[in-house]
Amino acid sequence: MTFGQSWRTFVYALKLSYDHIGKVMLTNFIWFCVGFGPMLAFSYLPFLQNDLFFYLSVILSFITMGGATAFVHYRMNRVVRGEETSFRDLWEGFKLYWLRGTGLVLLAVLALFILTFNIMFSQNYPTVVFTILSGLWIWGIIFWIALHQFVFPFLVNQNIGVFLTLKRAALIVLDNPLPSLVLLVSSALVAVLCTVLAAPLLVFVASFLALLQNCFYHELMVKYTEVEEDNTLDAEGEDEE
Numbered sequence: 001m002t003f004g005q006s007w008r009t010f011v012y013a014l015k016l017s018y019d020h021i022g023k024v025m026l027t028n029f030i031w032f033c034v035g036f037g038p039m040l041a042f043s044y045l046p047f048l049q050n051d052l053f054f055y056l057s058v059i060l061s062f063i064t065m066g067g068a069t070a071f072v073h074y075r076m077n078r079v080v081r082g083e084e085t086s087f088r089d090l091w092e093g094f095k096l097y098w099l100r101g102t103g104l105v106l107l108a109v110l111a112l113f114i115l116t117f118n119i120m121f122s123q124n125y126p127t128v129v130f131t132i133l134s135g136l137w138i139w140g141i142i143f144w145i146a147l148h149q150f151v152f153p154f155l156v157n158q159n160i161g162v163f164l165t166l167k168r169a170a171l172i173v174l175d176n177p178l179p180s181l182v183l184l185v186s187s188a189l190v191a192v193l194c195t196v197l198a199a200p201l202l203v204f205v206a207s208f209l210a211l212l213q214n215c216f217y218h219e220l221m222v223k224y225t226e227v228e229e230d231n232t233l234d235a236e237g238e239d240e241e
Contacts, residue, residue, distance in 0.1 A: 001176060001178065001179040001219060001220055001223075002178070003178060003182065005179070005219065006178065006179045006182035006183070006216075007182070009179075009212075009215050009216055009219050010182070010186050010212065012215060013208070013211045013212040013215045014208075016079065016080065016211055016215070017204075017207070017208050017211050020079050023075070023079065023085065023207075024076075024204065024207040024208060024211070025203045025204065025207070026087075027071075027072055027075055027076070027090065027206075027207045028072070028203055028204055028205065028206050028207040028208075029203060030068075030090060031068045031069070031071075031072045031206045031207070032206070034064050034067070034068040034094075035061070035064050035065040035068035035069065035206075036061070036064075036065075037060075037061075037064050038056070038057035038058075038060035038061045038064060039057050039058075039061055041057065042054055042057040062102055062105050062106055062109075063098065063102045065101075065105055066097075066098060066099075066100075066101030066102035066103070066104060066105040066106075067094040067097065067098030067101050067102065068094070068206075069101055069105070069152055069206070069210075070093050070094065070096070070097035070098060070100070070101035070152060070155065070156065071089070071090045071091070071092075071093030071094040071097070072093075072206050072207055072210045073093070073152040073153060073155070073156045073210045073213075073214065074089060074090075074092065074093025074096070074097065074156045075089045075090060075093060075210075076207055076210035076211045076214055077153065077156050077157060077210070077214045079211065080211060080214045080215055080218060081218075093156070096159075097155055097156065100155060100161065100162050100165070101152070101155070103162040104151055104152070104155070104162055104165065104166075107162070107166070108144075108148055108151075111144055112141065112144065115137050115140050115141045115144065116137075116141070118133070118137045119134050119137045119138065119141075122134040122137065142184075143170075143173065145184065146173050146180050146181070146183075146184045147166070147169040147170045147172075147173045148169070149169075149173075149180065149183050149184060149187060149213050149216070150168075150169040150172055150173065150180075150213065150216075150217055151165055151166065151169045152210070152213070153213050153214045153216075153217035154168050154169055154172075154217070156214075157214075157217065172220060176220055179216060179219075179220060183212070183213065183216050186212065187209055187212065187213070190205060190208060190209060190212075191205060191209065
């Protein structure tokens with residue numbers, strides 16, 4: 001997948017989000033309310049503002065964010081595939097993937113925490129070895145974020161387990177560095193812009209990123225499908241001989 005193809009995929013995702021703007025906005029709003037629901041309740045309901053509920057809201061947020069991100073990808077993937085989708089798909093996606101989505105979110109945060117801690121630890125020892133290690137940890141963070149562009153697309157398209165999802169996401173990034181970099185940079189720019197402007201975070205960012213990441217997923221998977229078909233044809237030819 002060349003840079004030109006990557007750019008066309010990004011433009012196609014923009015067009016798709018515009019064509020389905022109502023679904024994009026409504027799905028994103030529900031994602032925001034569900035994903036950040038426990039923290040919003042803690043912030044805006046005075047009788048819940050205590051230490052116990054704070055810790056409880058943090059724990060619940062992993063569950064709600066994992067499930068909410070999964071149902072956004074589930075619905076937006078149906079849009080990318082040109083399938084009919086309805087409000088009921090949100091509940092269906094949450095029900096199917098909330099547990100694995102929670103596991104993926106927990107692992108994502110835990111690994112980022114460990115990598116960041118390693119960088120901070122290395123900086124306290126300004127030697128050549130620790131300087132090299134700091135560079136490796138930084139590349140580790142970049143790679144970890146890059147592979148998470150494909151984590152939920154693999155989850156909702158292949159319905160596989162947590163560790164197999166991470167493995168396949170890592171492999172597709174390693175095998176496709178250029179489109180993975182384009183996707184990473186474009187996703188980061190969209191996320192930063194939406195966060196700075198605040199309003200798009202509520203009505204646009206999660207749904208658009210789900211559309212974008214699923215578009216890239218399907219474009220990249222084409223070559224693997226073709227290879228699998230070629231291998232099948234070769235095997236059938238050998239059997240006939």
